[in-house]
Structure formats: structure tokens, C-alpha cells
Amino acid sequence: MVWLRNCVRAASLLAACICCAGPATAAPLPLSAAAGTEAALTLQNLLDTLPAGSAATYQRLGLQAGPSVGHFYARNAYRPVWTQESGWNAQATEALRWLSEATRYGLRPQDYDYLLLRTLPDSLGPAPHSRAAGPLRAGFELRLTDALLRYAAHLEFGRLQPGSLAPAANEAARLAAADRLRHALNQGSLASFITGSQPAGRAYAQLLDAWQAAQDAACPEDSARLLTGEQALFRQVAINLERLRWEAAPDSEYAVVNIPAFELQLVRRGRVVQTHRVVVGKPEMPTPTLDSRIIVFVTSPEWRVPYSIAVNxxxxxxxxxxxxxxxxxxxxxxxATGRLVNPWRVRWQRVTPETFRYTIRQPAGRTNALGKVVFYFPNTHTVFLHDTPARAVFSRPDRALSHGCVRVEKPLALAAYLLRREGTEATLQPALTGPDRHTKRRFDLQQGLPVHLRYYTCAGDNGRLRTYADIYGKDQALLEAFFARP
Structure with missing residues (x-):
């Protein structure tokens, strides 16, 4: 309640200033005649950063998005949008309802001062028309706008920075949200403001729909427990919605691997057109998350064993x-020379990883570890998608077994899909069954296909919530940062 005490103190001071025709330290900014009301003057004086400086002014008012709040009211000629003499207006009631439902979007109402903001009528007490009540209402007004702008920025880009997990401070997102909020209020539709602040990606929409459906289907007691914001399922949904908010806008067509789900999907215009089981890296050799583009694939590949696998x-x-x-x-x-070496003539007991001066290759064939086809995309981790001769592994529920690359079930269906987009699908079968089927052949893709390797431990599947094991232990650090107490 420190902010409330500061606001009451500021209210008393501001009331005296208003009686004396404004503060002595700085003249108020010019107001148009239409906006020259006492409420607008109060808001303008509260947001005047010249006397104390921006940081001190916003701290006194309890604003975390102070510059964006100032931008919002400056563009609105400092007219109040949420308050009137008796307290909140109808738009504010709707805004508070959106904040109260933050858990439906994987966020928490308490992070947006909901519990404090809803107490405005009680804070005014028996004297809602007193001189000090105007500045107090204005303080609540500013805090509600601040909460909504932060809420919108978090819906769009997340609460944390992806790399450091430090709190995100995206002022550009808040400024954009301020303009969207003005437009939504002019249109009389806060729902469009909330909807327009969220990512447009398919995976985000699927998880959000499944999470909200789970809440709607729960009995009142279970639903109340879900909405406390501290239950394990809510926490898992929240951090995965956070991951999805970190992502760039999706392409119209792409391949996506969800590592914990052991699954690859081909998505075209929001619809899954192929699904493949996959094998991913074991925990000690995890498959990385990345964004790239499949630009080439090779049939009958040769496998050049990486040095780490060769020596270890x-x-x-x-x-x-x-x-x-x-x-x-x-x-x-x-x-050094590339010449074949007879392994029986090497004194292997004397060879160490430091003195290993050899390369190991596996020619194309039935036993080749890369199988019949390998798909390449630029990345710094030297990982790729490929076939495997060990087909039985795809029936296992736990498929974190590789050295980091992704083994794909039905890889020829993926190859055919890529060539169909190029208009050259007919060239694939001869390379696999013709007389030169054991000869390496390269297929360069003019279009290429965006590929995303992702880590979601929770996802939506046709309205149903799916949870997956945290195979690499990535959730804990994100949970601690996301739910840290301010």
C-alpha cells in the first residue's frame, strides 16, 4: 500500500496546487478548450516529469510503463478514460475483468495490480467528491492504463527476455500497445485490443484454446483451483505460452520439430499436412532449438563419423x-592423406583421443546410420534431419536417443513433399530404386522450407491439452524466473 499512501500525499499536494492555479515549479502543458477540465488538468500535472524527473515521477505514481502511459494520455489530450466522480466507469469495469482473467492467458492478475485496482471505490471512502478524491482517482486511472499496456506487451512478446530470462522491458511494444488501446477504446471494443495483442502462430492458438477449454470443462471447484495461478498445470501452460510468445511470426508453410513430443509436423496455411515420429538427442547430447531452412537433401549419403563419436x-x-x-x-x-588404413595394423591400445589421426566413414547401404536420405539446413550446431536403418526405435515412447541430430520416420514422404513443392517429385524414385541407387545424389531446393526445432513441454492438440516430459530439464529455470516474486 506504499503507492496508495504516496498517492494520497500527492493528492493533497496537487489539490493545493490546483487551488493556487498550478505548481510553482513548472507551468502545465497547454490544454485544448475541449479537454480543459479539472480531471484532465490533474492527469497532466501528475504526468509532468519536469519538476522531479521521469524516474522519480513514475516511481511515485507506481508506473512501470511510465513513458507509454504518458504517450497514451498526451495523445488523448489528458482526458480520463476509466474514471468518473463516483469511481470506475463501464470501460474500466470491462478492463478489470480482462485483468482478472489473466490466468486464462497464462499470466497472473497480481502481476498487473488487479487486487489493488479493484479497491478504488473503497479507497475513496465516504468522500468521493472531496478535493483529494480527484487526484486519487487520477492515480488509479494511470495505474489501470499502466497495467493494461504491460499486459498487452506481455501477451505479445512475453514477460521475460529469451536468453537471460531477465524481465522484459520492451518500451516499443508498450508504445504500440498505447496506440492500439486508444483505437480499441474509440471503437468501443477492448476485446479487439486483447486479441490484437497476441501472437498469430498456430501453436500458440492451439495451446491457448486447449488451456481455456480445460478450464471451461472443469467443475467450479477444479476450475477455481486451476485459476489460482500456482497449480502445476497452470505453471506448465504459462511457461510454454511464454516460449511461444518469444517466436517470430510464423511462415505460411514450415516444418516444426517439438523435441519433448518426439514429433515433426509439416504445416501449410495453418493445417498439419504430415506428421512424423522422430528420435532426438539424448539428454547428454541434446538437440538444440533453432530456426533455419531446409535447402538440400541427399539420397544414399555417406556418413562421416564426427570426431567426438569416433574417439568417445x-x-x-x-x-x-x-x-x-x-x-x-x-x-x-x-x-591427412585420405588413404584407406587397415585397422588390424594399428596398435589401438596406444591410441588416445589426442593421438587419433584417422577419419571413419560409412558408405551408402542398408546399414548406413543416415539411412536412405539426409536433409541439411544451415546451423552452427551441425545437426540435420535424416533416415535411420533402426526402424524399430520409432515404436518406443521415449525417443531421446541420438547424438543431437533428428532421425525421421517416413523420411521419403518428407523428401517427396519437398520435391512436390519444386515440381520435380518424379526425380526421387529413380534415385532410390534405379541402377545407381547406391550412388549419392544431391537435390538442391530452389524454394527451401523453413524448419523450426522447438522445445514445448505442453501443447494443444485439436482442443485437448497435451503435456510432455521435460527431457532436458529446461522448465525449472524458466519456472523460477517467470514466477519469481517482484
Whole structure:
């Protein structure tokens, strides 16, 4: 209630200033005749940052989005929009209802001063027409606008910064929200302001619809528990809506891998046109989240074993049995010359990761770890999508098993889809079944396809809420930052 005491103190001072025709330290900004009411003058004086400076002024008023609040009222000639002599008007009642329903959007009413704001009539007490009541109403007015602008910015871009998880301070988003709010009030539709502040992505809309459907379907007691804002399910939904708000506007057509769901979807114009089970990286070698574009795929690929796998996994096998390479159709080559090396002539017990001077390759064939096709997209993690000869793995519920790359069930359907977009689908089958089917062939894509690797532990599926295991333990840090007490 520190703000309320400050507001009462400011009200007394401002009332005296108004009686004396304005503050002595700075003349009020010019007002038009239409807006020259006492309420507008009160708002203008409260927002005047010249005497004390911006930071001190906004802190005294309890405003976290002070510049945007000032912008809103300056564009509105400082006319009040939420208050009248008796307290809140009908628009304010609707605005407070939107704040009270923040949990339906994965946010918390208490983060927007809802509990304080709804007490305006009680704060005015028995003297709603006193000289001090005007500035007090104006203080509440400013706080409600501040809350709505922060609410809109959080709906659009999230409460936290994606990298650091520090509180987001996107003043540009708040300024844009101020203009949208003025437009919505002029149109008499706060609903359009809330709707227009949210991401347009399919995954966001699906999760939001499923979460709200779960609340609507719950019995009153369960619904009340869901809406406390502290239950485990709400917390999981909230941080995944936060992740979705961090993302850029979606393309009209794209591939998306949800790592915890072990699933790849092809989405075209908001509709899923293909779904593939996938294998992702094991927890000690996690698949990264990223945005890129599939620009090429290769049939009958050769696998050049990464150095880390060669020395950490294959070297111990070779020290036990040099026949490991031939048993698995691998070739050993000199790293400097590229010449084939007979593994039986290497003293493997003396070889260490530091003295490993070889490359290991696996030619195309039935046992090749990349299978029949591999899909490449630029990224700094050297990960890609590919086929696998180990088909049985896709029937496992837990598929966090790879070294970081994504193994795709039905990869030929994905390849055919990519070529169909290029108008060259007929070229795929000869490369797979013709006389040169074991020869590597490269397919460059003129259009390419955006690909997104994501981490959602909660998602919407045709109106139903789906939750997934936090396989990489990413939720905890986000939960702690998102639900930290201010």
C-alpha cells in the first residue's frame, strides 16, 4: 500500500496546487478548450516529469510503463478514460475483468495490480467528491492504463527476455500497445485490443484454446483451483505460452520439430499436412532449438563419423576388437592423406583421443546410420534431419536417443513433399530404386522450407491439452524466473 499512501500525499499536494492555479515549479502543458477540465488538468500535472524527473515521477505514481502511459494520455489530450466522480466507469469495469482473467492467458492478475485496482471505490471512502478524491482517482486511472499496456506487451512478446530470462522491458511494444488501446477504446471494443495483442502462430492458438477449454470443462471447484495461478498445470501452460510468445511470426508453410513430443509436423496455411515420429538427442547430447531452412537433401549419403563419436564411442570398441569397423561397414582412413588404413595394423591400445589421426566413414547401404536420405539446413550446431536403418526405435515412447541430430520416420514422404513443392517429385524414385541407387545424389531446393526445432513441454492438440516430459530439464529455470516474486 506504499503507492496508495504516496498517492494520497500527492493528492493533497496537487489539490493545493490546483487551488493556487498550478505548481510553482513548472507551468502545465497547454490544454485544448475541449479537454480543459479539472480531471484532465490533474492527469497532466501528475504526468509532468519536469519538476522531479521521469524516474522519480513514475516511481511515485507506481508506473512501470511510465513513458507509454504518458504517450497514451498526451495523445488523448489528458482526458480520463476509466474514471468518473463516483469511481470506475463501464470501460474500466470491462478492463478489470480482462485483468482478472489473466490466468486464462497464462499470466497472473497480481502481476498487473488487479487486487489493488479493484479497491478504488473503497479507497475513496465516504468522500468521493472531496478535493483529494480527484487526484486519487487520477492515480488509479494511470495505474489501470499502466497495467493494461504491460499486459498487452506481455501477451505479445512475453514477460521475460529469451536468453537471460531477465524481465522484459520492451518500451516499443508498450508504445504500440498505447496506440492500439486508444483505437480499441474509440471503437468501443477492448476485446479487439486483447486479441490484437497476441501472437498469430498456430501453436500458440492451439495451446491457448486447449488451456481455456480445460478450464471451461472443469467443475467450479477444479476450475477455481486451476485459476489460482500456482497449480502445476497452470505453471506448465504459462511457461510454454511464454516460449511461444518469444517466436517470430510464423511462415505460411514450415516444418516444426517439438523435441519433448518426439514429433515433426509439416504445416501449410495453418493445417498439419504430415506428421512424423522422430528420435532426438539424448539428454547428454541434446538437440538444440533453432530456426533455419531446409535447402538440400541427399539420397544414399555417406556418413562421416564426427570426431567426438569416433574417439568417445568407437575407439574403445576398436581397442577391444578392430573387426568392429568391417562388421558395421565402416572405412578407416588417414586423416591427412585420405588413404584407406587397415585397422588390424594399428596398435589401438596406444591410441588416445589426442593421438587419433584417422577419419571413419560409412558408405551408402542398408546399414548406413543416415539411412536412405539426409536433409541439411544451415546451423552452427551441425545437426540435420535424416533416415535411420533402426526402424524399430520409432515404436518406443521415449525417443531421446541420438547424438543431437533428428532421425525421421517416413523420411521419403518428407523428401517427396519437398520435391512436390519444386515440381520435380518424379526425380526421387529413380534415385532410390534405379541402377545407381547406391550412388549419392544431391537435390538442391530452389524454394527451401523453413524448419523450426522447438522445445514445448505442453501443447494443444485439436482442443485437448497435451503435456510432455521435460527431457532436458529446461522448465525449472524458466519456472523460477517467470514466477519469481517482484
Amino acid at each position: 564411442e568407437m575407439l574403445p570398441e576398436l581397442q577391444r576388437d578392430p573387426g568392429f569397423l568391417s562388421d558395421n561397414n565402416y572405412e578407416l582412413r588417414n586423416a
